[in-house]
Amino acid sequence: MALDTDLALESYVSERAGKLEGVRTRERFDEAAEFTITEITVESEAAAKRLQKPCGTYITLETEAPLYEYHPNFSARCEAIARELSKVCKGGSTLFVGLGNRRITADSLGPLAADSVFATRHIKRLARELDTSELTETTVISPGVMAQTGAESSEIAAAVCREVRPQQVIVCDALACSQPAHMGHTIQISSAGIAPGSGVDNSRAELSEKYLGVPTVAIGVPTVSRLLFSHEGMSDLLITPKPIDKLAAQAGTLISAAVNIYLHPSLSAEDIASLIM
Numbered sequence: 001m002a003l004d005t006d007l008a009l010e011s012y013v014s015e016r017a018g019k020l021e022g023v024r025t026r027e028r029f030d031e032a033a034e035f036t037i038t039e040i041t042v043e044s045e046a047a048a049k050r051l052q053k054p055c056g057t058y059i060t061l062e063t064e065a066p067l068y069e070y071h072p073n074f075s076a077r078c079e080a081i082a083r084e085l086s087k088v089c090k091g092g093s094t095l096f097v098g099l100g101n102r103r104i105t106a107d108s109l110g111p112l113a114a115d116s117v118f119a120t121r122h123i124k125r126l127a128r129e130l131d132t133s134e135l136t137e138t139t140v141i142s143p144g145v146m147a148q149t150g151a152e153s154s155e156i157a158a159a160v161c162r163e164v165r166p167q168q169v170i171v172c173d174a175l176a177c178s179q180p181a182h183m184g185h186t187i188q189i190s191s192a193g194i195a196p197g198s199g200v201d202n203s204r205a206e207l208s209e210k211y212l213g214v215p216t217v218a219i220g221v222p223t224v225s226r227l228l229f230s231h232e233g234m235s236d237l238l239i240t241p242k243p244i245d246k247l248a249a250q251a252g253t254l255i256s257a258a259v260n261i262y263l264h265p266s267l268s269a270e271d272i273a274s275l276i277m
Contacts, residue, residue, distance in 0.1 A: 006175035007188055007222065008040050008058035010071070011051040022047030024182075032073055033080035035061040042192075056192030059084045063252075066184045066220065067254065068246040074254070075269065081187060081258035082265075085170075088191040090215040092167030093121075093137035094263060097157050097207065099173035099194075101145045105248055106223045106240045109174040112252030114142040118260050118272050121164065134266040154205040154212075161212050168224050169193075169216040171207050172255055174248075177222035180239065184247045187221055188257075194218035219259075221251040 005011060012023065022044030028037050040058045042048050048055045061081065065071055079122045098114025100107040124132045141155035143149065162171065170227040171194055177183060193208030193216040209216050223244060227237045241247055267275075 004052065004176075005178040005241070006194075006220070007060065007177050008042070008051065008053045008184065008190070009038055009060045009181060009186075009188070010178050010182070011053055012040055015017055020047060020050070023051070030061075030076075030080050032076040033061075033063075034065065034071075034073065035063055035077070035080055036063050037080075037084065049151045054192040056190060057088050058192070059088065059189040061187040061189075062182075063185055065100045066241075066243075066247070067187075068184055068241070068243050068250045074257075077254060078257040078261055078269070080191075081254065082261040084189050085217065085258060085262045086218070088189060089170065089217050089262065090168045093165075094136060095157070095160060095164060095166040095169045096140045096259060097153070097169060097171045098140070098142040099153055099171060099207075101148070102142070105244050107145075107174050109221060109223060109252055109255075110172045111144075112140040113172045113246055113256045113259070114140050116253065116256035116260075116276055118276055120263060120264075134264065136263040137166075137216075138263055139166060150203045154207050157207055158212055161214060166214060168214055169207070170259060171216060171218045173218065173220045174223040175220040176224050176226075178225065180225045180227075182222045183225055184221070184223070184243075184251075186220065187251075191215075192218070192271045194220070219255055221247070221255070223247060223251075 024041040026039045038060045040054055042055045058173035096117045098110035101107045102111040117140045119138055120135045121137050122138045124137050141160055143153045146152055173194055195206040224238050224240050227239045
């Protein structure tokens with residue numbers, strides 16, 4: 001059984017025979033962050049159907065050094081991710097949604113990232129005596145999964161959108177890949193939102209502009225892949241990197257820091273760290 005990868009880069013490479021019409025690509029290298037950055041823009045419905053990815057922009061940041069290991073240029077990496085986010089985000093008041101189940105390590109990226117995204121909506125609304133002009137109004141939720149709440153994550157996010165009326169949504173979730181080498185080495189940013197669980201045959205209702213009513217950007221890291229084999233009636237297994245706990249924690253820290261830099265560019269990393277409860 002083939003894995004429906006969440007990575008547009010993998011879909012593009014597997015489908016490419018010469019130049020694929022309706023798709024634009026651009027690749028560059030960020031020396032400070034040591035990221036190879038590939039931007040894939042799916043422009044036509046025909047290309048979207050072939051790649052099985054909605055029309056939109058998909059930015060992939062790849063690194064040789066695993067994301068779960070110490071990197072001396074952590075700040076440069078955060079800033080690089082923040083810059084790529086700014087290219088696909090529309091700006092304005094923001095709802096950050098950390099998708100996933102924190103009780104399952106490979107699915108805990110979203111909740112772990114949400115823990116460290118600086119929520120400011122209450123500050124801007126209640127602390128009228130403070131100058132909060134440099135803060136982007138931000139609401140943060142981690143809706144859990146349907147087995148825990150009885151509701152789709154998208155339903156909860158849509159309800160919050162109706163109440164707080166953000167101008168954009170940023171969704172963070174663990175991803176699936178078809179190439180094990182991409183686990184823990186890749187970050188994907190998508191302007192097309194996300195369908196949680198689509199890469200592991202457990203697709204839930206999508207979180208996208210079409211469903212939520214506001215521009216929706218997704219960011220995530222592949223934490224699982226499918227190993228195909230035949231042994232005693234089993235045909236495949238979902239696999240994760242051995243240090244999956246470190247990957248989830250470190251990738252969550254990296255993404256939350258990048259989101260904070262993007263949303264509140266006037267604040268230093270030290271400022272944000274002191275403000276997160």
